Amino acid sequence: MAPVPAAPIKIGAIFSVTGPASNLGAPEARTAEMFVAELNAKGGLLGRQVELVLKDSGGSPEKAVSFAKQLIDEDKVLAIVGPSTSGESMQIKAICEQNRMILVSCAAAEDIVNPVAQYVFKTPQKDSQAAAWIFGTMKKMGIAKIGVVSGNDGYGKAGRKQLEQLAPSMGIEIAAAEEYDKDATDLTDILAKLKAAGVSAVVNWSIVPAQSIVAKNMKQMGFDVPLFQSHGFGNIKYVELAGEAANGILFPASKLLIAERLPDDHPGKAMLVAYKQGYEAKFNEPVSTFGGHAYDALLVIKTAVEKAGNTDRDQVRTAIEEIKGLVGTAGVFNFSPGDHNGLGMDAFEMMTVKDGQFAPLED
Numbered sequence: 001m002a003p004v005p006a007a008p009i010k011i012g013a014i015f016s017v018t019g020p021a022s023n024l025g026a027p028e029a030r031t032a033e034m035f036v037a038e039l040n041a042k043g044g045l046l047g048r049q050v051e052l053v054l055k056d057s058g059g060s061p062e063k064a065v066s067f068a069k070q071l072i073d074e075d076k077v078l079a080i081v082g083p084s085t086s087g088e089s090m091q092i093k094a095i096c097e098q099n100r101m102i103l104v105s106c107a108a109a110e111d112i113v114n115p116v117a118q119y120v121f122k123t124p125q126k127d128s129q130a131a132a133w134i135f136g137t138m139k140k141m142g143i144a145k146i147g148v149v150s151g152n153d154g155y156g157k158a159g160r161k162q163l164e165q166l167a168p169s170m171g172i173e174i175a176a177a178e179e180y181d182k183d184a185t186d187l188t189d190i191l192a193k194l195k196a197a198g199v200s201a202v203v204n205w206s207i208v209p210a211q212s213i214v215a216k217n218m219k220q221m222g223f224d225v226p227l228f229q230s231h232g233f234g235n236i237k238y239v240e241l242a243g244e245a246a247n248g249i250l251f252p253a254s255k256l257l258i259a260e261r262l263p264d265d266h267p268g269k270a271m272l273v274a275y276k277q278g279y280e281a282k283f284n285e286p287v288s289t290f291g292g293h294a295y296d297a298l299l300v301i302k303t304a305v306e307k308a309g310n311t312d313r314d315q316v317r318t319a320i321e322e323i324k325g326l327v328g329t330a331g332v333f334n335f336s337p338g339d340h341n342g343l344g345m346d347a348f349e350m351m352t353v354k355d356g357q358f359a360p361l362e363d
Helices: 022-041 061-073 086-098 127-140 154-166 188-196 210-220 236-246 255-261 269-283 289-308 313-321
Strands: 009-015 050-056 079-081 102-105 120-122 145-151 173-180 201-205 227-229 250-253 349-354 357-360
Touching (some): 009 022, 009 289, 022 050, 050 061, 061 079, 061 086, 079 289, 086 102, 086 120, 086 154, 102 289, 102 313, 127 154, 127 227, 145 154, 145 188, 154 201, 173 188, 188 210, 201 210, 210 236, 289 313
Parallel strands (some): 009 079, 079 102, 102 120, 145 173, 145 201, 201 227, 227 250
Antiparallel strands (some): 250 349, 349 357
């Protein structure tokens, strides 16, 4: 009699595949499905197949909460990757912690991992690191007086907080700061307030289509100062939406966007190029940093399960904290009990947009 195959290892995923944050969630979902298919083709994990239980939240924190409970109570998953947005991640952080469920978020807000929750991790770089890169670049450019605009969602609020906290120590004056509705379609009025304040640059912190709207409105109104975006700008679709107005935008992002340009001795080049080329060949669209966040989340879980040698959730959770030197798309991860993000400042590269394409600023 043939042996009964071992039950699959279930991993939950909550992504904004549809809705306003689909430029984040859709590449994350495609990446997760590709990652799991490739893993299973190689024999799975600990000799067992991996089953991805994927939920589309549409960017809704309420749906994310419902799906998290479902994945925990009904699907009995080992861990959850996602959600795509910071607002959703913050909504389910306590639920996962209370249920001792591993969460590896694909959202960027630093509040997801600060303060540390025992079972909650994230793979995108920290807001504070992105803010430091932006301000450091401004100082090199001789910019000291700026304006800030941000979305009224979780990501926008968290990013604005980091900018305001860091600015004084970096010698940056925020002369004007305005918040807009994440569904806004015209931001001319609030940008006019920044222009009237005489700022030398603008920082926009959002992940919604407003990233493109800010650029277009600034160009239309002749507001000719440098525009900096957050690390939420790492999808070429935002550039396409902004058109000519996107050229010259500056933003920090992972080296994934320029993988082929990296020197051959760069420790992550082979992995970055393999993921980038594999994704683009399979889905016929440019890779984004958002898909990379999902890749990294599943890589972290895979590495921890192999390190633990079993699927005991507590042991896998502890194994994540012990991961050192793991090369992911966002950078090299070095987790610890006090750091559930594990990335340093070197995980970023300052990027710009040239002729409608991403390019290193120093090119």
